[in-house]
Amino acid sequence: MDVTGEFEELFEDAPCGFLVTGPDGTLRRVNRTFVELTGHRAEDLVGRVRVQELLVVGDRIFYETHFAPLLALQSSAREIAVDFRRAAGGRLPVLLNAVVKGEEVWICVFAATDRRGYERELLRARQQAEQARREAHELARVLQTSFIPPAMPAIAGIDVAGVYRPAGRGEEVGGDFYDVYETAGGWAVVLGDVEGKGAQAAVVTSLARYSLRAASAHGSTPSAVLSALNQAVIDRGSERFLTAVHAQLTISPGGCRVTLALGGHPPPVHLTPSGSRRLGVPGTLLGILPAPHLVDVTVDVRPGEAVVFYTDGVTDAQRGREFFGERRMERALLAARDEDAAGIAERLVGEVSAFQSDVLADDVAVVVVKAGAR
Amino acid sequence: MTVTVRNHVNVSGRPDGRPVMFAHGFGCDQNMWRLVAPAFEDDHRVVLFDYVGMGRSDLSAYSPERYSTLDGYAQDVLDICHELDLTDVVLVGHSVSALIGVLAANAEPERFGKLVLVGPSPRYIDDDGYTGGFSAQDIEELLESLDSNYLGWSSEMAPVIMGNADRPALGEELTNSFCRTDPQIARRFAQVTFLSDNRADLARCGTPTLILQCADDVIAPEPVGRYVHAAIPGSRLVMMRATGHCPNLSAPEETIAAIRSFL
Structure with a gap:
C-alpha cells in the first residue's frame, strides 16, 4: 500500500483547508480543499502571499493584534473566527485552529458559514436584548422622577x-x-x-x-x-x-x-x-x-x-x-x-x-x- | 486599591537602575514584552503593567468615561509613575501605546527621559492628504471581528481569566489563555484606538524619541512611521528588518538592540 500517497491525498482532500506558512505568514503550502473553498489558485498563493492578506481588512487587524501574538505566546490558537476573501469576490466565514511547528505555522481552516451566521444572529439578539434592557431602565428612571x-x-x-x-x-x-x-x-x-x-x-x-x-x-x-x-x-x-x-x-x-x-x-x-x-x-x-x-x-x-x-x-x-x-x-x-x-x-x-x-x-x-x- | 494592583504592575531588575516602562498595545497585555523586557533587567528598573480593562488588571476599575479617550490610558501610565515615584523614565510603547506614551510625556514632560515608539500611528483612518491605511468601514469590520471572537469569554470563564483562579482545572481548559478580556471593554478600546486622531500631539512632543518601523506592517505602514518621524521634532527613525506589527514577539533581539542603542 502506498502510505505516502494516501497521506498526500488526506492532506489535499481533507474536509478542512490546510495551510502551512512561514513565521511572517507567507504561504508555503495550501491544500486542494482550501483552493476549492476560496477559489484562489495555489500557484498565485504559495511563496507570494501572506495568509493575513487573504483576510478581509477588519480581520487582518484582528490577525495582527490578536492571532499573531497568541501564536507567538502560546504556540497555538484555536477557534479564531475570521472571513477569507474569495477569488470571485465575497467572503468565506471560517474558524481557524493553528499550531507553531518549528519555524512554520500549520493552520486548519474550517468552513463555518452556517455556524458563523447563527452566531451573528445570537449576537444580534443579545445586543437587542441589552438595548431593550437599557431602554426599560431609562423608562423606569424617567417615570420614577415624575413621582416626586x-x-x-x-x-x-x-x-x-x-x-x-x-x-x-x-x-x-x-x-x-x-x-x-x-x-x-x-x-x-x-x-x-x-x-x-x-x-x-x-x-x-x-x-x-x-x-x-x-x-x-x-x-x-x-x-x-x-x-x-x-x-x-x-x-x-x-x-x-x-x-x-x-x-x-x-x-x-x-x-x-x-x-x-x-x-x-x-x-x-x-x-x-x-x-x-x-x-x-x-x-x-x-x-x-x-x-x-x-x-x-x-x-x-x-x-x-x-x-x-x-x-x-x-x-x-x-x-x-x-x-x-x-x-x-x-x-x-x-x-x-x-x-x-x-x-x-x-x-x-x-x-x-x-x-x-x-x-x-x-x-x-x-x-x-x-x-x-x- | 493601589495603582500597582489595579494595573497589575510588575517591577523587576535593578532597584536603583533607570526605569524602563514597557506599555502594551491594543489586543494583548504585558505578555507582549516577555521576550524583550528581561534583557533590560541587568542594568535597569523594568516596569511592566496592564492597562485597566486588559490582562490581569482590575476590571472593576474600568470606567467607560475615563477610558473613552487615549488620555484616560495615558493617565494610567502617569498614575504608575506617581505611585512608584519614577523619574527620567524610558517609556517603550507598542502600537497604540506609542501614542499613549506621547500623551503621557506631553502631560508631564519632567517625568520622561526618552520615548521609544514601536509601530506608532497617530491616526489609522485616511484623511484629506493623509494615509493612515484604513477606512472607517474597515474599523467597523474590525469591531465585527471582535464581536465574532468573544467566544472564549463566557461568564463561567471570566473569573478564571480575571485572575481569581482558585479552580486551576478550569484554567487549563482555556482555549486561548493570553490576550483575552471582557469583549465589551476590548470593543471600546478598539474604538478609542482606531478612531482617535492624535496627529496634533506629535509636534508638542519635546522628549527625545526613537521610532521603530517594521517592514510590511499593515497596522502602521511605513509612510505613517515616516509621518510620525517628520512630526516629532528631533526624533530618530529606525527601519527594522522585522516584518509585521509585533517585532517585540517576532524579532526580540533586533528590538532589544535598537532600544539599547538609543539609551
Whole structure:
C-alpha cells in the first residue's frame, strides 16, 4: 500500500483547508480543499502571499493584534473566527485552529458559514436584548422622577426636604412617591407607597398623585383627601392597594400646625428637644374598602422641631435576618435632629443604604419638615 | 486599591537602575514584552503593567468615561509613575501605546527621559492628504471581528481569566489563555484606538524619541512611521528588518538592540 500517497491525498482532500506558512505568514503550502473553498489558485498563493492578506481588512487587524501574538505566546490558537476573501469576490466565514511547528505555522481552516451566521444572529439578539434592557431602565428612571417633585418649593417659615432611592439598581419602577404643594389653607405634604413594582404599580402611583392634588384643592381635611384617593383607586378597578400619609401644614411665626391622617401608613416621627414620638392614629389601607377608617390628628411643631415622613423601605430594610427597624431609625434621627431638613433626610437614607451594603431591597422615600426658617 | 494592583504592575531588575516602562498595545497585555523586557533587567528598573480593562488588571476599575479617550490610558501610565515615584523614565510603547506614551510625556514632560515608539500611528483612518491605511468601514469590520471572537469569554470563564483562579482545572481548559478580556471593554478600546486622531500631539512632543518601523506592517505602514518621524521634532527613525506589527514577539533581539542603542 502506498502510505505516502494516501497521506498526500488526506492532506489535499481533507474536509478542512490546510495551510502551512512561514513565521511572517507567507504561504508555503495550501491544500486542494482550501483552493476549492476560496477559489484562489495555489500557484498565485504559495511563496507570494501572506495568509493575513487573504483576510478581509477588519480581520487582518484582528490577525495582527490578536492571532499573531497568541501564536507567538502560546504556540497555538484555536477557534479564531475570521472571513477569507474569495477569488470571485465575497467572503468565506471560517474558524481557524493553528499550531507553531518549528519555524512554520500549520493552520486548519474550517468552513463555518452556517455556524458563523447563527452566531451573528445570537449576537444580534443579545445586543437587542441589552438595548431593550437599557431602554426599560431609562423608562423606569424617567417615570420614577415624575413621582416626586423635581425640586422642593421654598416655603417661608419651614424647611422641607425629600430623598428618594430606588430599589436595586433602579431597573424597575418602584411604588414610593411624595409631593409637597400649596393648598387653600397652607401647604400639603403627602407620601405614599403603592404595593408592588412595575408598570401596574406606576399607573396607581400616578393616579394617586393627581387624585391627591385634586382632592386637596377643595380645602378638605387630610382624612377626606385620603378618602377621595381611596375611592379613586377603587373606581379605577386596580388590584393594587397603597398606603399614604397626608398632612396639612399651617405655618405661623410660632411654628407650624400639622394635621395629618394615615391610610395604612407608618406613623411619621416628631423630633422634639426631649426626644421623638409617633404622630397619627393608624388607619386603613387605601384602595380596598369602600369606607376606610381614617382619623385626623393635629399637632404643633415648634421652631427647631421636625416631622419625618417615611415609607416602610426604611424600617423593613433587611440585612440577613435582621431588620433596620424603628429603633435604628430613631437613633439615626435623634443623632441628626440639629441638622437642616435635607441633612436629616440624607442621614436616615444614608444609614438605611449602608445597612444593606448600598443595594436597597425596597424603595425608600423620606420627607422631612422642619419648623423655623432654614 | 493601589495603582500597582489595579494595573497589575510588575517591577523587576535593578532597584536603583533607570526605569524602563514597557506599555502594551491594543489586543494583548504585558505578555507582549516577555521576550524583550528581561534583557533590560541587568542594568535597569523594568516596569511592566496592564492597562485597566486588559490582562490581569482590575476590571472593576474600568470606567467607560475615563477610558473613552487615549488620555484616560495615558493617565494610567502617569498614575504608575506617581505611585512608584519614577523619574527620567524610558517609556517603550507598542502600537497604540506609542501614542499613549506621547500623551503621557506631553502631560508631564519632567517625568520622561526618552520615548521609544514601536509601530506608532497617530491616526489609522485616511484623511484629506493623509494615509493612515484604513477606512472607517474597515474599523467597523474590525469591531465585527471582535464581536465574532468573544467566544472564549463566557461568564463561567471570566473569573478564571480575571485572575481569581482558585479552580486551576478550569484554567487549563482555556482555549486561548493570553490576550483575552471582557469583549465589551476590548470593543471600546478598539474604538478609542482606531478612531482617535492624535496627529496634533506629535509636534508638542519635546522628549527625545526613537521610532521603530517594521517592514510590511499593515497596522502602521511605513509612510505613517515616516509621518510620525517628520512630526516629532528631533526624533530618530529606525527601519527594522522585522516584518509585521509585533517585532517585540517576532524579532526580540533586533528590538532589544535598537532600544539599547538609543539609551
